[in-house]
Each structure stands twice: as C-alpha cells, then as structure tokens.
Amino acid sequence: MRELERWVGFSDGRAPIVFSVLFWAAAGICAVVLAGALPMIDQVPPGDRALYAVISWTGAGALLLAAVLWPLLPWRREASVARRAASVAFLIVSLPLLSPGGASAPIIVGLAVGNALVVFGLRGALTYTAVAGLLGFGISAVNPRQTLVGAAVNGTLMLLLCLVLLLVVIAMFQSHSRAEETRRLLSDLEQAHSDLEQAHADLERAHGELGQAHAELERHAARSRELAVAEERARMARDMHDSVGHYLTVINVGLQNAQRYRAVRPEAAWDEVSQARELTLEALTDTRRWVRALKPLRMDGLHGPAALRVLTESFGSDDTGVAFTMTGTWPDVDENRELVCYRVVQEGLTNALRHSRARHIEVALDCTRDRVEVTVTDDGRGAAPGATENGFGLRGLRERLHGVGGALDVAGHAGEGFTLKATVPL
Secondary structure (H helix, E strand, O other), X not given: OHHHHHHHOOHHHOOOHHHHHHHHHHHHHHHHHHHHHHHHHHHOOXXXXXXXXXXXXXXXXXXXXXXXXXXXXXXOOOOOHHHHHHHHHHHHHHHHHOOOOHHHHHHXXXXXXXXXXXXXXXXXXXXXXXXXXXXXXXXXXXXXXOOHHHHHHXXXXXXXXXXXXXXXXXXXXXXXXXXXXXXXXXXXXHHHHHHHHHHHHHHHHHHHHHHHHHHHHHHHHHHHHHHHHHHHHHHHHHXXXXXXXXXXXXXXXXXXXXXXXXXXXHHHHHHHHXXXXXXXXXXXXXXXXXXXXXXXXXXXXXXXXXXXXXXXXOOOOOOOEEEEEEEOOOOOOOHHHHHHHHHHHHHHHHHHHHHHOOOEEEEEEEEOOOEEEEEEEEOOOOOOOOHHHHOHHHHHHHHHHHHOOOEEEEEEOOOOOEEEEEEEEO
C-alpha cells in the first residue's frame, strides 16, 4: 500500500511517479515524431511549406521547454510566485505540441490540466481544458486536408481527454488527501496512546507517592497521638499532685498529730481527726470536679455553646455559684478551635475552684463572624505575683491558643478576683 501511494501520491509537493512516467514517455514519442517530421519540410508543397516549418519548429521548441519546466512544476496549492509562473509557462508551451506532436501530445496537455487543477484549483483547470479543446478544433480547422466536421471531432476528443485526465487527477488528489488525513489521525492516535501510557505511569507513580505520604501521615498522626497522650498524662500527674496529693499530705500530718495527742491531749487529738475528716471530704469533692473536667468535648452529643454551658453548670455547688452568658451568634467553628474554647473554660473553672475560693464564677462567650472570645471571671482572692506565668495549666493554654493563632490574657491581683480571657480567631 505504501509503495502504491508513492506512485499516485503527491508527496512533498512533487508530481506522482506515474505522472512523470507518462510525461517522459509522451515526450519521447513526440520527440521521435518531430525528428521524423523536420527532415520532410522540403518535401511539403511550396504553398504549405512555410506553415509546416513554423508548426514543426515551434513544436520542437515547445517540447524542449516542456522538458525543462516539468521538474520545476509545483504540485501543491501553497506554491511560490516563481513556481506558479512555471505552471503557467508549462500550460502555454504544451498547447503548440497538439499539431506536430502526434497522438502522444494530448497526454502532455492533460498533465498540464492536472497541474492546473492542483495549483490553480478547479476553475483554472476547467478554463485551461476549454482553451485546449478550442485550440484542438482551431488547429484541425486550418488544416486544408481536414474537414470542419473532423476538426470538431478532434476538438471534442481533446476536450474529453482533458476532462477524463482532470477527473483522474481529482480522484488521485482526494485519495492522497484521505491517506494523509489517515496517517495524521493514526499518528495522533499513537501519540494519544503514548500520552495515555505516560499518564498511566504518572498516575501509578503518584499513587505510590500518595501511599507513601499516607503512611508517613499515619506515622505522624501516631506520633502526635503519643505526644498528646504524654502531655495529658503529665497534666493529670501535676493536677493529682497539686490537689489530691496536697490533701493527703495534710490529712496524714493531722492523723500523726492525733496519734501523738491521744493520751496526753485527747481533745486536741479529736480536733485533728475532725479536721482530717473535713479535708477528706474536700479532697473527695475536688477529685470529683477534676474528673468532670476531663470529660470529652462532645459529651452526650452536645457541642458548641451547649457543651460549654453543660461544662460550666457541672462546676456549680452550694458554696460556689456559676453563670453562663453568650452574646452574638455561634459561628462555624472547626472542631480543633472548639476544643480550644472548651479547654479554656475547663481550665478557668478548675483554677477558680481550686485556688481562688470564689463565691461566684461567670463564663462569657462573645461571638462574631471572625472570632470567639471566651472570658472566665471569678470574685475570689486573686493571684499572687508571678503565679500566672509559672502555672502549668495556663502555660498549656497559651500553647493551644498559639497553635490556632489566638491569644490569652490574664488579670488578677490579690483580693481582687481573677479574669481569664482567650481570643480564638476563625
């Protein structure tokens, strides 16, 4: 198929091989005919000798020019001006071959029509076909040995031959165009297939990288969970030491005193036992509050202001009153920032109950579209200088707020109560 296409295709703007074979074969036959006709000029009657000589020598010159122009002919529409001029010249020099060139001359004229079709389009080729048919009729008509009917027949045959060759060239050109389009589509298909394979390889590589990233993320999450557990355990250990450990130490000292006083000072021993009993009840109450503070954020399906309200109210007692207020509308807060708000309320309430001996604690939420502000205020005994900087719980809160771009402010002096304010940006 590829070899056949080389014979009939218009590759690289060159003439099909079959056209070149036809041209050189026809040119060779015309040369033989002219070579036999030129020596016979002297044998022509004197009245026709001059016309015969002009026709013969003009045909010989036209054949020579056609042989020179044939390799220069363009076979594509997008040709330069010089190459298109060669096509025009070939059209002109092919016509004088009709009379002296013999039966093979119409083949050269037909090839000129085919070239006109490729270079100048269908309109130019039909125009040249009509000119060739009229010239064939005219040359036959001026021949004294040819009748008018014969001249008409010769002109019609010339016209039909050009039209047949024109149809052949059209078919060949369309076949070549379809073959070129098929090759282009096949090339695009192969390129698309190659691109698809490359994309598949890239996808597999990306899948592998995603798997590695997922595994790395799982390892990082596991490490984060371990660090969070370690941090919470450290906090629990500090809380237990500061609360339950303190009570147990005082109770132990009181019971030791009671043991020493039981014989010599029975009343003092019973006072120590009574104080130890009261401290035991306080330790139990503090332990219960501490356990409540460790409840998860979304307890009983609650979240947002509802969870914070339940947390606040869980710290109320007969000795300490708590209040929860909210201004604005709770915005769309992600779970991480909601947990920070929860920890702020948790830490503020725990500190107020454990350290300030407050009679009243207020938790206030101030909500906007851009931030949530959490304030915990008590009327207790305030804080000693430097206590707000060294506290383990407050230090942990600052770290949590720093992680979400927030800030923590504390205010409180001895005997003036304590205020804890956290700003959580969204």
